[in-house]
Amino acid sequence: MLIKVCPNGPRPLEDHPRLSADPALIAQEAAAAVRAGAGAVHVHPKDESGADSLRADDVERFVAAIRAACPGVPVGATTGAWAMPDAAERVAAIDAWTTLPDFASLNWHEEGADDVAAALLGRGVGVEAGIWHRDGLAAWRRSPYRGRCLRALIELPDVADANEVDAMARELVAAVRLSEPALPVLLHGEGRSTWPAVERAVAWGLDTRIGLEDCLVGPDGEPAQGNAQLVRDAVRLARRPGG
DSSP: OOEEEOOOTTOOGGGOTTOOSOHHHHHHHHHHHHHHTOOEEEEOOBOTTSOBOOOHHHHHHHHHHHHHHSTTOOEEEEOOTTTOOOHHHHHHHHHHOSSOOSEEEEETTSTTHHHHHHHHHHTTOEEEEEEOSHHHHHHHHHOTTGGGOSEEEEEOOSOOOHHHHHHHHHHHHHHHHHHOTTSOEEEEOOGGGHHHHHHHHHHHTOEEEESTTTOSBOTTSOBOSOHHHHHHHHHHHHHSTTO
8 A cells, every 4th residue: 555645734834843844854754754664745835934835936846855855756746725726826836837746636626626637637747636525526526637637535524533534434435436446545534533544544455644744643642753653653554463
């Protein structure tokens, strides 16, 4: 299974000492996570203030730094609408990228998702179909680009009830498989659903991801020292008997 590391995300930098607007420091985090067992990296490029950015210079700084630190490892970037709410501006930003990530996550419930997908595919960037809920699922199923995606990226919300996490995961995974049986599926959570999602991904033979974007604690609830520790914990879950 693929374990992808997400070393930062849209979190405020003060949430954890290993978060930074410096691409060199995030690249160090990514490299440590790769040594711990991560097979791909998903990064949120930042501007100098620490806000998520789709600008060409910011994308180049982060993608290039991670590639240099993690040779041969696929590097992906966000296209989240919170970084640039207007879809046409997102498309223009992607068209202006000078250093291309290997893939990019695209949340299909966001306005203009099909246009953003077309822009990414037109540049040769793989598209991860971000599916958060039924509305996003429905939009992706209607899309002419759904069959051209690299993988489906199913993200479960921050909920504590394990039964609710399980039910949501089963519904979304089943729907994706019904629509595109051959499409790889990566299942992950956010906050309290993070580790239950990793456990289900392991049990169901799916890919998963982990990192400071998704959670700040290990499976035992203790604060995480950094991304490498979180990846090691995920690898340990994947390798345990019955995993």
